[in-house]
Amino acid sequence: MKPNKQWVLGMLGLSMLVYTCKVSQNALKRDANGKVIVDTNPSPAYLTPQESLKTIHLPKGYHLELVASEPMIHEPVAITWDGNGRMYVAEMNTYMQDADGTGEMKPACTIKRLEDTDGDGKMDKSVVYLDKLLLPRMILPLDDRLLVAETFDNSIYSYRDTNGDGVADEKKMVFKNESENKSNLEHQRSGLVWNLDNKIYVTVENVRYKFENGLLKSEFQHEGSGGQWGLANDNYGRLFFSSAGGEAPAVNFQQNPFFGYLDLGGQYDEKFQDVWPIISTPDVQGGLGRLRPDSTLNHFTACTGQSIFRGNSLPEDLKGDLLICEPVGRLIRRAKVTNTNSKITLKNAYEKEEFIASTDMNFRPVNSVTGPDGCVYIVDMYRGIIQEGNWTRKGTYLRKQIDDKKLDKNIGRGRIYRLVHDGIKRDKTVPKMLDLTSDKLVPYLSHPNGWWRDNAQKIIVVRGDKSVIPALKELALNSPLQLARIHALWTMNGLNGLDRPTLLAALKDKDAEVRKTALWISEEPLRKGDEALLTAVEPLKNDPSADVRLQLGLSLRFSHLDKAQQIIAEIIKNHPEDQVLAESHKKYQRQIEDKEAAERNSKLLAAADQKLIKEGALIFKQLCATCHGSEGKGVINGGKDMPAPPLASNHDVSGDPEKIIRILLHGLSGPVNGKAYADVMPPLGGNTDEYIASVISYIRNDMGNKASTVKADDVKKVRNQTSGRTKTWTWNELNSIKK
Known part of the structure; x- marks a missing residue:
């Protein structure tokens, strides 16, 4: 073949490749101004995985690959991998099977x-590891054990497959x-995330856990973590919560929740809370007020x-970015x-567009x-209804849709x-971490993918194998890699x-994140009054890094030594x-004063009222607090209307x-005192009379309110x-009731 012909055919092949890539991007249709043209009449019909993939739009270069689908899996809500790379999928098979x-x-x-x-990137073997569960919501592999928590159950269990058939036969x-x-x-907890600090975090609750001697030990936090479904952590152990009830895409990420719940004005603006679907989204709780004129959310x-x-198999500029479904x-x-003087702020990576969006009405990431x-792996529940039954009742806007x-x-x-990118090959190394001795796991603490680092650390700690301490010390003192030292x-x-x-x-490391780590580790002995350590950390009060100074202040927060409070x-x-x-x-000091x-007020009440x-x-x-705020003053949600009325100093x-x-028994919808709020107050009547009475008694005797307590008999009567x-209820209905 002549060179010219080879060149022409080569260019033709290249152009076909480029064209194929462009087609696979599923390029969005735009108007003359470049604005995305929304599909205002989407079909709710079921699409095969291959058909659905064609409806999912991503930025140039990015693609999605199918890893698993029905009939292998059904109603997936969470995934995780054990140290040998086997994927566990929690399925809520009974979730909203009708309206x-x-x-x-x-x-x-x-x-x-x-x-x-067979290594082709698709799952081809499936075993039911556990069955007969009630809406499993949290899964965390340890070594060859899997921690599981179910809905409506506050206990946590460990499961193990002892005979190698892939089915759990041990439960503790x-x-x-x-x-x-x-x-x-x-409104129940989720997460169960093993964080960098070897603590296991969940949403909602005011506890975190530590795994010791085969059991989880709860550690009290003076304030609830907040959040609802989902919990993220970054390379340095920062946690990111979100609150669907509060319509707040990210909350409580300014500091570790052990030191208190903290949101700040300006952590993101109103534009950040705006979302940009490419499909009409009529099936939204709350009705037309949540839709634009073009019918999008x-x-x-x-x-x-x-x-x-x-990870390490996608573009570098994606590292450290927060993905929110x-x-x-x-x-x-x-x-x-973005971190500016230790304040974290969030901004949409695109202008009036989203990273991933679909025109398939059943796409439910x-x-x-x-x-x-x-x-990145994405769990698509792929279903019609995504809201729980309290929000889909007959007569509601959502139910009609x-x-x-x-x-x-x-x-x-x-x-x-699986999210992949052109020109970047994913790491096909099959993990075998559970089969390795602890000394062979230490090198993985230097791995460029956080998944490997996390699991190596977790497995070593769970094993309690102190034989590797010399190797760890060498790594901590001499590794050129910041994250390896951490x-x-x-x-x-x-x-x-x-x-x-x-x-x-x-504490004297050249890297600020390592110094911050050392201060974070120092928190426990400082809290217990270690004066020698307090002297050692004091010079860091003038550290050039605001992150280090913040961590010093937090690590000294619970110390009763006068010198510690003076440093803060x-x-x-x-x-x-x-x-x-x-x-x-300032918030912590205010909480101390309120407490x-x-x-003082409690001492004036009867013992039964104090307990309530x-x-x-x-x-x-x-x-x-998810919707009303931890102090009853509402929540910071980027400038949008509050999801629920403030309760502090409220005459109602x-x-x-x-x-x-x-x-509380039956819920509340619609405007309150003429003001519309973003969410519906769900009924809590499934709880006991004592439960209802205790919540009401608290809000009537705190947050600037002072009124009589409510007894269980009062609730029973109503x-x-x-x-x-x-x-x-609606507010007008309640006000029309004559006593």
Whole structure:
């Protein structure tokens, strides 16, 4: 063949390749101004995985690959991998199988274990690892054990396959909590994330966990973590929560929740909360107020399943970005995370567009995570209804949309996708970490993919193998890699093997993140009054890094030594640019004062009333604070209207208790005192009379309110009077009731 002909054919082949890539991008249609043309009449019909892939739009160069789908999996909500790279999939098989949620409480859900046995990137082997579960919501592999938590159950269990058939045959309770839990399933905890600090975090609750001697030990946090479905962590252990009930796409990411819940004004603006679907989104709870004139969702309502990309098989500029799923909008937001003087701010990576968006009405991304191959994995529940039954009741705007479009017919399916990029090969190394001795795991603490680093650290700590401490010390002191030094320090800490000279050396490390790590590790001994360590950390009050100064202030927060509190005051005084520490400390001091005032008031109450208020405070901080704010003043959600009315110093709260009882029993929708709010107050009537009474008693005796407590008999009386009611109340209805 002549050279010219070869060249022509080569260029033709290249042009075909380029054309293929462009087609696979599923380029969006745009008008003359470049604005995306929205599909205003989408079909709710079921699409095969291959058909659905063609409806999903991504930026140039990015693609999705199908990893698993029905009939292999059904109703997937969460995925994870054990140390040998086997994928576990939690399936909520009874979730909203019709618009009324019929049969949702049946223990008929499963966790499956999937494997790719031929290395082609698709799962080809599936085993039911666990069955007969009630809506499993949290899964965390340890070594060859899997921690599992189900909905409506506050306990946590460990499962193990002892005979190698892929089916769990050993069950042990690792955390016992038999208290009743009847909260709506959308308001219960999720997460169970093993973080950099060897603590296991969840949403909602005011506890975190530590795995010791085969059991989970709870550690009290003076404030609830907040958030709802989904929990992300970055390379340095920062946690990112989100609150669908509060319509806040990201919350409580300014500091570790152990030091308190903290959101700041300006952490993102109103534009960040705006979402940009490419499809009409009529099936939204709340009705037309949540839609633009072009019929698309106008702001986050189901923010969930977030993750920070921490892998090595996608473009470098994606690393550290926050991905937030929005299943109502059929999209995934990509947020750029910026740190300015220790204040974290978020911004959409695109202008009035989203990272991933689909025109398939059944595309329901509910979770995302970085995998062993360095790519992002997306869990698509692929279904018609994505809201729980409290929001789909007959007579609601949403129910009419469900019935008209027959969204209740699309059930029992699900897809898992892998995000890849042109020209970057994913890491096909098959993990065998469970088969390696601990000394062979230490090198993985230097791996460029966070998944490998995390699992190496976790497995070593779970094993409690102190034989590797010398190797960890060498890594902590001499590795040229910042993240390797950080993981080595935390691994030694998890083994209770971090000696004082190594810690002191880390406090003087050239890298600010390593110094911050050493301060974070120092928090526990500082809290216990270690004066020698306090002297060693004091010079860091003038560290050039605001992140280091913030961590010093936080690590000294719970110390009762006068010198510790003096150092905090000096940082705030000498570094006025340290807004996060100043605001955090101010809030903490205010909480201390409020607690002291509450204790003084409590002494004037009978013992039974004191108990009621104390129990109500716990419930409020774990559940109600999602929408009303931890101090009852509302939530910061980027400039949008509050999702629920403020309760602090509210005359309606201190007024007629029966009105508040009715609201908690049956819920509330519509404007309150002429003001519209973003969300519906769901009914809590499934809980006991004592539960309802305690919550009301707390809000009537805190947050600037002062009124009589409410007793269980008061709730019982109203419950009997309204026993036939199936609708939520409106404010006008409540005000029209004559006593």
